[in-house]
Every structure is written in C-alpha cells, then in structure tokens.
Amino acid sequence: MRECCHSKRLKSCTLELTSQIIAMPDNRKLSVSPLVCFRCGVCCVKYQAILTLNEAQGIANYLEISLDIFINKYIDHSWPGTDALLISQRDGGCVFLEQDKINNNATACLIQRVKPSICRQWNAGVYRKECQDGLFKYWKIRVSHTGLLEGDEERLRDFHSFVASLS
Numbered sequence: 019m020r021e022c023c024h025s026k027r028l029k030s031c032t033l034e035l036t037s038q039i040i041a042m043p044d045n046r047k048l049s050v051s052p053l054v055c056f057r058c059g060v061c062c063v064k065y066q067a068i069l070t071l072n073e074a075q076g077i078a079n080y081l082e083i084s085l086d087i088f089i090n091k092y093i094d095h096s097w098p099g100t101d102a103l104l105i106s107q108r109d110g111g112c113v114f115l116e117q118d119k120i121n122n123n124a125t126a127c128l129i130q131r132v133k134p135s136i137c138r139q140w141n142a143g144v145y146r147k148e149c150q151d152g153l154f155k156y157w158k159i160r161v162s163h164t165g166l167l168e169g170d171e172e173r174l175r176d177f178h179s180f181v182a183s184l185s
C-alpha cells in the first residue's frame with residue numbers, strides 16, 4: 019500500500035519506501051525503492067573501514083602510488099592487526115571521505131570504485147541509526163517506527179528527487 023500525503027493543506031507527510039509506487043500530492047505517481055544510500059557519510063564518520071592487504075594494493079594501484087606509500091599515508095598504525103589494515107581517519111571521518119563538490123547534502127568517496135569489501139557490504143536502510151541520523155542532519159526527515167519517512171512535504175520531494183538523481 020503506497021502512502022504519501024494527498025492534501026496540500028498538510029504541513030508534513032510520509033513516504034513509504036517499501037512501496038513500488040507512491041502517490042504525490044499532485045496525483046503524480048512515482049516509483050520508489052527501499053532506502054538507498056543517499057551519501058550522507060555518517061557511517062564513514064562513525065566507523066573505520068578494515069581492509070585486506072590485497073585490497074590495500076588495489077587502492078594503491080588506483081591511486082598510482084606504491085603499497086608502502088599507501089600504508090604510510092592512509093593506514094591507521096595504532097591498529098594492532100597484522101592480517102588486516104585499518105583506513106585512517108582525518109577530521110573525524112574516513113580519510114577518503116569528502117564533501118560532494120556539487121551537492122551540499124552529500125559526501126563523496128574518493129575511492130568509490132575500489133573501496134574495501136566491508137564498505138561495499140554495508141547497505142543503507144531506514145532502520146539503521148546512521149542513515150536516520152543522516153536523514154535528519156541533511157534533510158530534516160525522520161523515520162517512523164513503521165519505516166515511513168516523515169517530514170515536510172517539500173523536503174520529502176526534494177529528497178526523493180535527489181535519490182533518483184543518484185541512480
């Protein structure tokens with residue numbers, strides 16, 4: 019069952035991301051998918067990515083530097099592990115995280131194409147605290163206990179348009 023506000027008089031509305039189609043206030047119907055990563059970067063600030071030596075070599079190749087330089091520059095040497103490495107943080111977030119140059123509501127990963135498998139396996143979701151924090155920080159949108167996005171109608175529409183622009 020799709021859900022969104024249908025009355026222009028409402029100040030807030032909800033958007034059910036598990037639906038295939040949502041009805042907009044102007045009766046347009048938009049197809050939606052479960053929450054996809056909208057690149058808020060909260061998880062990249064909260065966690066440090068772990069990677070194998072092979073992955074480190076792959077990133078070093080991508081950056082066109084040697085593995086030694088990569089390890090010196092981008093690996094957190096306080097981590098005691100030997101089989102796996104930990105990517106450093108800078109300014110409280112992953113060293114490869116930067117603000118998106120075009121969109122202030124998004125971040126960018128400088129090694130997106132070759133990022134570690136741990137980052138690839140991390141999926142966004144409405145019930146993830148990190149994604150909820152990002153939704154509120156950048157879009158002032160909250161998630162209801164039933165997984166609906168709630169907030170100002172215009173913000174929800176802008177958010178949906180933004181997410182669609184990412185695909």
Ligand code: SF4
Nearest residue numbers: 055056058059061149
């Ligand atoms: S917190 Fe969620 S939406 Fe934000 S970057 Fe991480 S996975 Fe993507």
